Structures are given as structure tokens and as C-alpha cells.
Amino acid sequence: MIIRTLVVGAALAAVVFALPARSDEMPRLRAAITVHGTLVTLADLIENAGAAGDTAVFRSPEPGTTGTVRVDRVLAAAAAKGLTNVDSAGVLSVSVTRAGRIISAEEMTDAIRRRLTAGVSGRDAADLDISIDGQGQPIAIESTATAPLSVADLQHDARTGRFSALLKVSDSEVIAAGIRVSGRAVEIVEVPVLVRAIERGETIGPSDLAAERMPRHMVRGDVLTDPAAIAGMSARRRLPSGSVLSGDMLMEPLLVQRNGMVTIAYSVPGMTLTTRGRALSNGARGEVVKVFNLQSGRTIEAEVIGEGLVAVMPQRRPMAALSVSAN
Numbered sequence: 001m002i003i004r005t006l007v008v009g010a011a012l013a014a015v016v017f018a019l020p021a022r023s024d025e026m027p028r029l030r031a032a033i034t035v036h037g038t039l040v041t042l043a044d045l046i047e048n049a050g051a052a053g054d055t056a057v058f059r060s061p062e063p064g065t066t067g068t069v070r071v072d073r074v075l076a077a078a079a080a081k082g083l084t085n086v087d088s089a090g091v092l093s094v095s096v097t098r099a100g101r102i103i104s105a106e107e108m109t110d111a112i113r114r115r116l117t118a119g120v121s122g123r124d125a126a127d128l129d130i131s132i133d134g135q136g137q138p139i140a141i142e143s144t145a146t147a148p149l150s151v152a153d154l155q156h157d158a159r160t161g162r163f164s165a166l167l168k169v170s171d172s173e174v175i176a177a178g179i180r181v182s183g184r185a186v187e188i189v190e191v192p193v194l195v196r197a198i199e200r201g202e203t204i205g206p207s208d209l210a211a212e213r214m215p216r217h218m219v220r221g222d223v224l225t226d227p228a229a230i231a232g233m234s235a236r237r238r239l240p241s242g243s244v245l246s247g248d249m250l251m252e253p254l255l256v257q258r259n260g261m262v263t264i265a266y267s268v269p270g271m272t273l274t275t276r277g278r279a280l281s282n283g284a285r286g287e288v289v290k291v292f293n294l295q296s297g298r299t300i301e302a303e304v305i306g307e308g309l310v311a312v313m314p315q316r317r318p319m320a321a322l323s324v325s326a327n
């Protein structure tokens with residue numbers, strides 16, 4: 001009885017060990033993989049590669065690119081390590097992508113802009129327009145390189161704006177020697193421009209202005225760059241839409257219109273004398289205009305002090321022609 005039991009047990013064990021491995025444990029070829037390092041291992045290419053998985057069998061493509069490996073080469077590499085029962089599942093070639101970190105043109109220009117403005121008082125990085133020759137083609141480096149892009153060397157001609165920069169990522173082997181780029185750096189200034197045509201004598205409001213970024217070397221020294229210095233002023237002549245403005249184009253708003261009625265005032269401590277008159281010319285605040293005094297019939301000079309209001313200077317006062325009102 002004992003002998004028979006041993007025979008039966010041995011037969012069952014033989015059957016169990018002869019059974020194929022479960023399908024979810026069998027080595028299976030992958031159709032597409034993504035790797036981060038310079039080498040591709042059997043574990044990258046084959047599921048359930050077991051102890052052979054750590055074996056590096058191929059070099060990976062350049063960062064950010066994709067290559068293919070024929071299945072027969074993968075199976076041969078696996079067989080050399082004792083892995084012979086790989087299920088290729090009808091795959092003819094394996095697509096191998098190496099992950100990469102893309103250094104964009106924007107990242108390059110930002111690094112150069114920061115370097116150019118570092119330690120320069122009064123210069124904002126946003127005020128520099130950086131253009132790289134050839135539009136700055138993106139560069140792919142290792143996905144494992146996490147150090148910031150830096151400028152290792154910079155040569156800049158302030159007169160022409162031309163520069164040459166050596167860019168590096170400290171923990172990247174792909175660009176260990178750095179990459180040299182060249183281009184132009186132009187200082188930019190925001191200039192208020194008219195968004196519509198302004199007629200002669202018309203007052204410019206804040207909504208009539210928009211900020212436009214321009215290269216500083218293209219902006220004349222007399223151009224007004226502060227919108228507050230423009231809003232509320234009037235045009236000396238017709239100004240077309242899109243105009244960049246200078247002080248000689250503007251004047252204080254006309255508060256007195258030619259042939260318009262005005263109030264003539266003369267003030268001394270304790271009293272104000274007023275009468276009506278007709279302006280003989282246009283006038284802005286602070287300007288002296290000729291006014292016809294309707295009461296006296298005389299023409300006098302007066303300073304514009306408000307809308308429709310002029311003041312007679314003491315030495316020019318028309319004494320007999322003014323009415324009196326107490327202060």
C-alpha cells in the first residue's frame with residue numbers, strides 16, 4: 001500500500017510540473033516601450049523577464065526620439081540569457097521611445113533675458129525682447145536632467161543688440177559642453193498711441209489711448225510715454241489713429257472759444273468784480289486772450305482760468321465796466 005501511494009504521488013507531481021506556466025506569468029514581448037536611460041533592458045522589452053530582466057541589451061535612442069528593434073533581435077538577446085519561451089504575440093518590431101525634456105526657444109530666451117537684466121538697476125526683464133537666430137530650435141535632453149537652464153557665457157553688444165550665449169543644464173550629459181546660440185536683444189518700451197483719430201482742439205480721454213510695445217531705439221526722445229501726461233490734453237492739429245504723441249502735438253484744452261461768451265472777473269481782497277464779454281480768440285488754461293467787454297465796449301486782455309471764465313490782471317482792470325459781488 002505504501003509503495004502504491006508513493007507511485008501515485010510521483011505520477012501526480014510529474015503531471016503538475018509538466019503543466020505549462022499560467023499565461024499571466026509567461027514572458028511576453030511588449031509592442032511599445034518608453035525608457036528614460038541610455039540602455040534598454042530585457043525587463044523593458046519583455047514582461048515577466050525574471051532574473052534576466054536586468055540585462056541591458058540595446059542602447060536607447062536619443063532623448064525625445066523613437067526607434068524600433070526587430071523582434072528576432074530581441075528574442076535572440078533573450079535566448080542568450082536563457083529566456084527562450086517568450087510569447088511574441090504577433091509583434092514584428094518593438095517601438096522604443098526615450099523620454100526627453102524639451103528645452104524650448106522660450107526657455108532659452110527667458111534664461112538669456114534674466115542674465116542680461118541681472119544686477120542692472122531700473123531694467124525689467126519684461127522690457128527686453130529676445131530673438132534667437134533660426135527661431136531657436138527646441139533641444140531634447142535627458143528626462144532625468146532636472147537642473148535649470150543657465151547661461152554659462154554671454155557676449156552682448158549693447159549698441160547693436162547682438163549677443164552670443166552658451167547655454168547649459170548642469171546635470172545633462174547630452175549638452176555637457178553646452179550649446180551656443182546667437183541672436184538680438186532689444187530693449188522695449190510701452191508707448192501710448194491713439195486708437196482713433198483726434199480732431200484739432202478735441203480733448204483726448206484715457207479710452208482714446210492704448211499701450212504699444214516698441215523698440216526703445218525707435219522711440220524719439222520727445223515722445224510721451226506716460227498716459228497721464230496725455231489724457232486731458234487737446235490736439236493742436238488733427239492727429240490720425242495710431243499716432244505716437246509728443247508734447248508739441250498737444251495743448252491744454254480750450255476753455256474759451258473764439259466768439260464765445262465769457263465771464264470777466266477781477267478779484268481783490270474782499271470783493272470780486274464781474275461782467276460779461278465775448279472772446280476774440282480761443283484760449284486754454286493760463287493763456288492770455290483778448291476779450292470784448294460788452295458793458296464798456298472796450299477790448300481788454302485777460303487770462304483764461306476756467307471754462308468760459310477769464311480773469312483780468314490788476315494792471316489791466318477795466319474799473320468802470322465791472323459789477324461788484326461780495327466774496
